[in-house]
Amino acid sequence: MDIKKIANICQTKFEEKGIDKVAVTVIETSKTELQTEYEEIGLFRDTKSISIDFRIIHESKQANKSFTFSSIEGIDSQVEETIMMAEGAQADEAHSMASNIKSDNKYGLEEADLDKMYSLLKDFLVEKKEKYPEIKDTTNIVFDKVRYISTNNQGVEHQFSNGFYSIVTIYTAVNGNKSSSMNYQFAATTELPERVLDFNNMEEHYQETIEQIEQREFTEKLVCDVILAPDVVGSQLYSIYSEIAGLNLINKTSLFMDKVGEKIISDKISIKATPNNPKLAMKDSIGTEGYIMEEGDIIKDGVLSTLFVNDYVANKTGLTPTRISANICEIASGDTSLEDMIKSIKKGILINRISSGAPNKNKDFAGVVKNSYYIEDGKIQYPIKEVMITANIIEMLNNVEAVSKETLNSGASIVPWIKCSNVNIAGK
Amino acid sequence: MDIKRLIKHLDCYGEIREQKNIVSALGLSNGALVSNSKSLNQGFSARAYKGKEWGFSSTSIMNEEEAKRAIEKAQSNASYLQRMSGNSDLLLPSRITTLEKDLRTTKNLKSIKEKIEFIEDINNRIKTKYPELASVMLYLSEDEAHKEVATVDGSYFKTIIPRTHLRVMMMLNNDGQMLSEGDVFGGLGNFEDLFTSPDELEARIEEAYSHLVNKKSAIFAKAGEHEVILGPDLAGILAHEAIGHTTEADLVRNGSITANLMNERIASDMVNLIDVPHTYNGKLCPRPVFVDDEGVEPVTANIIENGILKSYMHNKESAQIYGVQPTGNARASQYSDEPIIRMRNTMIVPGTSKLDDMIKTVKDGYYLMLPSNGQADSTSEFMFGVSRGYEIKNGKLGNAIKETTISGVAVELLKTVTDISDDLKWLGSGMCGKKQSIPVGMGGPAIKCSVNIGGK
Numbered sequence: 001m002d003i004k005k006i007a008n009i010c011q012t013k014f015e016e017k018g019i020d021k022v023a024v025t026v027i028e029t030s031k032t033e034l035q036t037e038y039e040e041i042g043l044f045r046d047t048k049s050i051s052i053d054f055r056i057i058h059e060s061k062q063a064n065k066s067f068t069f070s071s072i073e074g075i076d077s078q079v080e081e082t083i084m085m086a087e088g089a090q091a092d093e094a095h096s097m098a099s100n101i102k103s104d105n106k107y108g109l110e111e112a113d114l115d116k117m118y119s120l121l122k123d124f125l126v127e128k129k130e131k132y133p134e135i136k137d138t139t140n141i142v143f144d145k146v147r148y149i150s151t152n153n154q155g156v157e158h159q160f161s162n163g164f165y166s167i168v169t170i171y172t173a174v175n176g177n178k179s180s181s182m183n184y185q186f187a188a189t190t191e192l193p194e195r196v197l198d199f200n201n202m203e204e205h206y207q208e209t210i211e212q213i214e215q216r217e218f219t220e221k222l223v224c225d226v227i228l229a230p231d232v233v234g235s236q237l238y239s240i241y242s243e244i245a246g247l248n249l250i251n252k253t254s255l256f257m258d259k260v261g262e263k264i265i266s267d268k269i270s271i272k273a274t275p276n277n278p279k280l281a282m283k284d285s286i287g288t289e290g291y292i293m294e295e296g297d298i299i300k301d302g303v304l305s306t307l308f309v310n311d312y313v314a315n316k317t318g319l320t321p322t323r324i325s326a327n328i329c330e331i332a333s334g335d336t337s338l339e340d341m342i343k344s345i346k347k348g349i350l351i352n353r354i355s356s357g358a359p360n361k362n363k364d365f366a367g368v369v370k371n372s373y374y375i376e377d378g379k380i381q382y383p384i385k386e387v388m389i390t391a392n393i394i395e396m397l398n399n400v401e402a403v404s405k406e407t408l409n410s411g412a413s414i415v416p417w418i419k420c421s422n423v424n425i426a427g428k
Numbered sequence: 429m430d431i432k433r434l435i436k437h438l439d440c441y442g443e444i445r446e447q448k449n450i451v452s453a454l455g456l457s458n459g460a461l462v463s464n465s466k467s468l469n470q471g472f473s474a475r476a477y478k479g480k481e482w483g484f485s486s487t488s489i490m491n492e493e494e495a496k497r498a499i500e501k502a503q504s505n506a507s508y509l510q511r512m513s514g515n516s517d518l519l520l521p522s523r524i525t526t527l528e529k530d531l532r533t534t535k536n537l538k539s540i541k542e543k544i545e546f547i548e549d550i551n552n553r554i555k556t557k558y559p560e561l562a563s564v565m566l567y568l569s570e571d572e573a574h575k576e577v578a579t580v581d582g583s584y585f586k587t588i589i590p591r592t593h594l595r596v597m598m599m600l601n602n603d604g605q606m607l608s609e610g611d612v613f614g615g616l617g618n619f620e621d622l623f624t625s626p627d628e629l630e631a632r633i634e635e636a637y638s639h640l641v642n643k644k645s646a647i648f649a650k651a652g653e654h655e656v657i658l659g660p661d662l663a664g665i666l667a668h669e670a671i672g673h674t675t676e677a678d679l680v681r682n683g684s685i686t687a688n689l690m691n692e693r694i695a696s697d698m699v700n701l702i703d704v705p706h707t708y709n710g711k712l713c714p715r716p717v718f719v720d721d722e723g724v725e726p727v728t729a730n731i732i733e734n735g736i737l738k739s740y741m742h743n744k745e746s747a748q749i750y751g752v753q754p755t756g757n758a759r760a761s762q763y764s765d766e767p768i769i770r771m772r773n774t775m776i777v778p779g780t781s782k783l784d785d786m787i788k789t790v791k792d793g794y795y796l797m798l799p800s801n802g803q804a805d806s807t808s809e810f811m812f813g814v815s816r817g818y819e820i821k822n823g824k825l826g827n828a829i830k831e832t833t834i835s836g837v838a839v840e841l842l843k844t845v846t847d848i849s850d851d852l853k854w855l856g857s858g859m860c861g862k863k864q865s866i867p868v869g870m871g872g873p874a875i876k877c878s879v880n881i882g883g884k
Contacts, residue, residue, distance in 0.1 A: 031764075037678070038681055038682075040480060040481070040513060040515075041481070041509055041512070041513070042480060042481055042482060042509070043481070043482045043483075043484065043509075043766065044481070044482070044483050044484070044505035044506065044508055044509050045482075045483075045484040045485070045505070045766060046484070046485050046486075046501060046505065047473075047484075047485070047486045047487075047764040048486070048487050048488070049471060049486075049487070049488035049764065050488055050489070051469075051488065062464060063464050063465070063466075064464065064465035064466070065465070065466050065467070065468075066465075066466075066467040066468070067467065067468035067469075067470075068468065068469050068470050068471055068488035069488060069489075070470070070471075070488060070489055070490040070491075071489075071490075071491070078468075081466070084539075084540065085464055085466060085540050086464075087540075087541070088464075088539055088540030088541035088542075088543075088544055089461055089464045089540070089544065090460070090461045090544065092460060092461065114508075118512060122512070136681075136682040136683035137682065138678075138682060170682075171682075172682065172683045172684075172806050172807075173683075174683035174687075177688045179683050179684075179685060179806065179807055180807075181805045181806070181807055181809065182805050182806040182807075221651075247457050247462065247565070250457065250458075250460075250462075251457060251458055251562070251563045251599075253562060253563055253599060253606055316460075355803040355804075355805070355810075355811040355835075356803075356811060356813070356833065357800050357801055357811070357812065357813020357814070357831065357832075357833045358800050358801050358813055360608075360830075360831045361599070361605070361606035361607070361608060362605055362606065364830070364831070365833075366832060366833035366882030367811055367833060367882075368809065368811040368833075368835045370805065370809075385809070386809065386835065386836075386837070386880070388651070388833070388835060388880075388882045390651070390882055426651055426882075428653075428880065
């Protein structure tokens with residue numbers, strides 16, 4: 001099915017109804033997935049779909065409708081319903097749509113190499129069974145292909161395609177009646193590894209998880225140094241990003257609305273939006289309003305460089321629109337090796353994962369550290385269990401002492417390890 | 429499409445499914461309509477079982493030709509894996525059934541405009557009554573799951589299940605610190621059945637507002653182990669996250685803590701924990717499952733009976749491996765998803781005590797009322813955010829506490845349960861995110877137990 005033709009048909013149907021502004025995106029996706037379960041490759045799944053997104057603004061009233069495409073005849077009722085949704089809405093002059101922009105971007109791979117996916121998983125199962133029999137896992141290799149065309153009646157036309165693999169493993173280690181915490185790894189790539197165990201430190205993670213069968217209780221209460229692994233750093237920063245976007249700006253409930261140009265976290269942290277980063281398998285080329293997303297600093301040396309302001313937010317607040325988001329981003333690596341970071345800690349914790357409540361509005365949070373280790377005298381001592389962290393994310397990110405040279409590439413971001421001081425840790 | 433006829437094209441055990449998920453959302457932020465969206469995700473899928481391997485294929489194009497292509501592809505995907513593995517075919521257990529159930533409203537449907545006016549009315553009432561609020565957000569979400577399934581072993585069902593929820597969130601600026609509180613209304617059914625007048629919401633909004641005001645003088649909970657009353661919402665999330673997931677048979681096979689605890693004591697003898705398919709005490713649960721997506725007539729999984737672990741939750745494959753009957757827990761989120769073992773409506777069974785009397789028995793502890801979120805491990809180690817809670821001093825409620833976190837190991841915590849209230853509250857707006865995001869019900873009474881609280 002020609003997705004450009006479908007987009008044109010949809011545009012024509014709205015044009016015939018005299019709708020002011022119409023954006024139509026037609027997305028073709030396919031997925032090929034192999035999944036291991038209980039030491040066998042137990043699922044081969046493929047999916048194909050075409051979906052359509054409408055965004056219309058008529059007499060300053062907006063509606064969004066998305067649906068899976070089945071036939072040209074089925075489009076009429078979706079057009080009618082979208083118009084009806086807009087008619088029922090409030091008029092809001094802030095709604096807007098991009099105009100006169102065109103782009104054509106092709107990234108990644110065209111199709112899955114099924115036999116390679118299968119042989120990689122098969123070899124992985126054999127090797128894992130022999131070397132790490134304690135590991136119980138479900139592991140998937142997935143190939144995703146997406147192709148879309150996004151048009152509007154204001155002169156916008158974007159074409160985009162991307163194809164990449166992702167490897168996901170959810171695992172625990174079991175020995176007799178004892179088991180570790182569950183853990184998981186996910187990363188996307190355009191290049192399948194030679195061994196699954198080579199991919200994003202997976203073998204190291206399995207070895208650590210086996211060690212974690214023998215987690216020890218930790219009874220001390222400390223205010224100490226911690227090292228946050230990349231996954232933890234990413235989730236902590238996510239709560240900062242929410243403060244510089246959307247309704248927090250419109251409602252003036254953002255903690256950082258007036259802080260552009262000011263230092264909000266440690267000067268050791270720099271974060272850059274990289275929507276088409278060649279090192280990352282995923283892309284964020286086009287924003288929801290039809291603009292081309294731009295590369296740019298989000299935080300530079302701890303100073304907030306920008307807010308995430310789309311046209312709607314700009315029209316509501318008077319802020320200048322930006323074409324920046326943190327969907328695909330890179331946090332600058334530092335000059336300290338992870339090994340030296342560990343060596344520098346007298347007493348502290350290497351935090352590989354936090355199971356935490358959502359931070360409150362002021363970014364206070366408490367959580368249980370998981371898959372984590374006690375460090376003493378510069379050495380990792382033992383895996384710990386039932387240890388809580390209580391902190392304020394902003395304070396913690398202001399107390400950064402070092403950033404690692406090493407980084408982890410998840411396919412959507414590149415993130416280092418970060419050492420922070422003065423964090424409250426409490427054993428049982 | 430006639431799926432009863434199409435199923436005959438499958439040459440091995442399997443299922444075919446036609447599914448439609450409709451989700452609509454209206455969001456009002458300080459009176460401005462910031463979300464007005466609707467999505468329709470529909471398509472056809474087939475799953476085939478050969479050897480010990482599943483082949484699955486789906487398409488969004490809804491015609492017979494595409495359906496047959498998906499069936500053939502599912503078979504060839506299963507054949508590919510079987511050819512590689514050399515496994516022989518297995519016979520899966522079944523409990524066949526035929527059913528049609530449509531829970532949609534019989535009332536006239538409201539227009540988008542009427543629904544927007546309804547939430548605007550609520551917004552205006554809140555703004556007028558509580559002018560000091562910094563922000564009011566209302567989010568009305570409706571979802572409808574239409575499923576039609578036929579299986580090779582002879583089951584057929586067609587169900588339509590609607591759910592509607594209205595989330596109300598209020599924020600207050602307390603000397604530069606933003607405090608938030610809210611409530612969720614609605615449940616199983618359409619808007620027209622659940623929301624007849626804004627008047628009906630006022631009492632609970634007022635209650636949420638009073639909790640918000642109490643937070644202005646909230647204190648930090650003392651860190652450490654404390655005697656607490658966990659409110660029904662927290663008991664429900666404990667049942668789902670910390671015990672439920674560890675007793676899903678696929679996670680048991682992958683080494684969850686309950687793998688070695690069958691018929692062992694994992695809770696005090698007053699604790700009974702069940703996963704209910706659709707009806708409890710004569711009332712429909714928040715997410716009824718009348719037939720699972722493998723065509724199995726579901727039964728209640730009696731997971732904990734009088735403190736003893738008695739059952740896991742099964743699909744056909746795990747039931748075959750464990751030598752038991754399937755419980756009907758196989759569900760798929762969207763047409764393009766394969767069925768996997770999922771909870772339905774997981775709850776701790778109510779006891780006989782009154783909540784007020786239970787609070788009176790606590791000398792120095794906390795009444796923890798609402799979770800903000802929750803996570804648990806295959807070891808049953810859990811962490812839940814607590815967004816609403818109070819001190820209990822000498823049997824009386826005291827100061828509100830700041831948002832905190834509780835943690836522990838569920839199979840240990842449940843052994844400390846000393847009292848259970850006689851009421852049941854469902855948290856019906858829950859979504860569970862195990863591989864695929866799917867609606868679930870979780871519920872419970874209040875329970876008195878000992879738990880580790882985070883704090884300063």
